[in-house]
Amino acid sequence: MTIAQISQAIQDIGFLTYIRESGYTYPVIMATHLACIAVFGGLILLTDLRLLGLTLKDYTITDVVKGLRPWKWLGFCIIVTMGLLLGLSESNKYYGNPYFQMKMVFLALVGVHALIFRPLVYKNTEALDRAAPQIPTVAKTAAICSLVLWIAIPCCGRWIAYYEPDKTTATGQPLSLIQRSAPPPLTASVR
Amino acid sequence: MLLYDLNANPLNSNEWAFPLTECFHITSFALSIGTIMLVDLRLLGLALKRRTAAAVLNNTTLWTLAGLIIVIISGFLIFSSDPVMYLHNASFKYKVTNLGLAIIFNYTVHRRVALAAPPPDMPQKPGGALGWLILLAALYVALPLSFIEVAPAGAKVALVVAAILVDLAILFKAPLKGTLAEQKTTAIISIFLWVAVVFGGLWIAFV
Numbered sequence: 001m002t003i004a005q006i007s008q009a010i011q012d013i014g015f016l017t018y019i020r021e022s023g024y025t026y027p028v029i030m031a032t033h034l035a036c037i038a039v040f041g042g043l044i045l046l047t048d049l050r051l052l053g054l055t056l057k058d059y060t061i062t063d064v065v066k067g068l069r070p071w072k073w074l075g076f077c078i079i080v081t082m083g084l085l086l087g088l089s090e091s092n093k094y095y096g097n098p099y100f101q102m103k104m105v106f107l108a109l110v111g112v113h114a115l116i117f118r119p120l121v122y123k124n125t126e127a128l129d130r131a132a133p134q135i136p137t138v139a140k141t142a143a144i145c146s147l148v149l150w151i152a153i154p155c156c157g158r159w160i161a162y163y164e165p166d167k168t169t170a171t172g173q174p175l176s177l178i179q180r181s182a183p184p185p186l187t188a189s190v191r
Numbered sequence: 192m193l194l195y196d197l198n199a200n201p202l203n204s205n206e207w208a209f210p211l212t213e214c215f216h217i218t219s220f221a222l223s224i225g226t227i228m229l230v231d232l233r234l235l236g237l238a239l240k241r242r243t244a245a246a247v248l249n250n251t252t253l254w255t256l257a258g259l260i261i262v263i264i265s266g267f268l269i270f271s272s273d274p275v276m277y278l279h280n281a282s283f284k285y286k287v288t289n290l291g292l293a294i295i296f297n298y299t300v301h302r303r304v305a306l307a308a309p310p311p312d313m314p315q316k317p318g319g320a321l322g323w324l325i326l327l328a329a330l331y332v333a334l335p336l337s338f339i340e341v342a343p344a345g346a347k348v349a350l351v352v353a354a355i356l357v358d359l360a361i362l363f364k365a366p367l368k369g370t371l372a373e374q375k376t377t378a379i380i381s382i383f384l385w386v387a388v389v390f391g392g393l394w395i396a397f398v
Contacts, residue, residue, distance in 0.1 A: 027393065027397045030393055031390040031393040034389055034392075035390060037221060038224040038225065038385070039225060039228050039382075039385075039386075040225075042222055042223070042224050042226060042228060043225050043228070043229065044225075045221060045222055045225055046225055046229060046251070046254075049254070055250055055251060055254055056247075056251070057250065058242060058249075058250055059239060059241075059242065059246075059250070063241060064239070067238050067239045067240075068229075068239075071237075071238060151218055154214070154217050154221070155214040155217070155218070158213050158214055158217060159210050162206075162210050
């Protein structure tokens with residue numbers, strides 16, 4: 001079986017077809033996905049900013065990392081679940097989308113980030129606090145990598161909607177991004 | 192009347208500008224809503240319990256403000272790409288209304304409650320002005336329903352004005368300091384408002 005056939009078979013599963021063709025369910029799932037990015041993505045940003053010493057300086061790194069960990073895990077589970085439902089319901093459209101592929105690569109890199117920095121930083125916060133007010137370079141490195149990854153992931157997610165593989169320019173060159181459709185010739189008036 | 196040529200807007204003529212602006216919009220609302228959510232989690236007693244909600248607020252207020260400024264600027268740029276479409280989009284109107292209420296609520300009741308919340312080891316009084324907050328919660332629930340059910344414009348305006356007036360009444364008149372119900376209800380309303388803003392924004396594309 002080809003990837004296209006596998007993707008088609010996946011998205012033809014009953015409840016995924018229902019999600020894709022529904023008027024409310026798909027938007028609700030996507031809105032939940034986005035709302036959780038706003039809520040829990042923000043907590044991830046705050047943790048990284050604390051590791052960089054830029055905010056929540058009245059709290060120890062241990063307080064911030066351990067205190068927010070359950071909420072970040074809850075948010076991550078909801079985001080991934082909603083993302084799976086969205087992705088699988090339109091897998092035929094997504095598998096060839098380079099921005100979707102990049103997003104999956106960045107998600108995989110988040111796992112690599114966790115494997116590398118978990119023993120050094122996130123499970124070693126007491127040692128980081130003992131070094132206060134200095135913050136060890138490894139903690140700052142972990143924070144910067146995390147910031148880059150977690151900003152890149154929603155950006156790639158947004159860019160998914162702008163890719164269409166079949167469009168070409170007038171000279172036959174592939175169009176990698178959808179051109180925003182030109183507004184009508186008449187100028188719009190704004191009071 | 193101001194004539195506005197959409198073709199001259201870089202967000203319409205440059206294929207990268209609009210998605211890039213949206214990326215700034217998404218990242219900045221994650222920052223602003225995330226910081227506000229942290230204060231709400233503290234008010235609910237669910238995170239960072241060693242210090243007061245005031246400490247959380249003071250540590251995050253500048254980041255919240257920075258996030259909101261970028262959100263509003265990037266949001267305005269996105270709006271400028273097709274203002275006629277957005278002005279006729281019910282979900283956009285719902286989003287902007289909730290955004291206005293959320294910002295007002297954040298810098299009035301929410302801020303006052305967070306700054307007045309007692310230290311974690313102090314005993315807290317049960318709800319003293321729960322009625323006021325229930326009224327406020329009911330208003331903030333009725334407001335989005337009025338948009339969904341396509342209520343008359345006058346009803347929407349009346350609900351917004353009522354929500355702001357109750358907001359101000361709680362801020363200046365009702366004796367609420369130190370009540371646990373006040374903290375929890377304020378946090379729940381805050382979460383509801385900001386999630387409604389996000390839902391409204393996403394739904395623009397589906398209306």
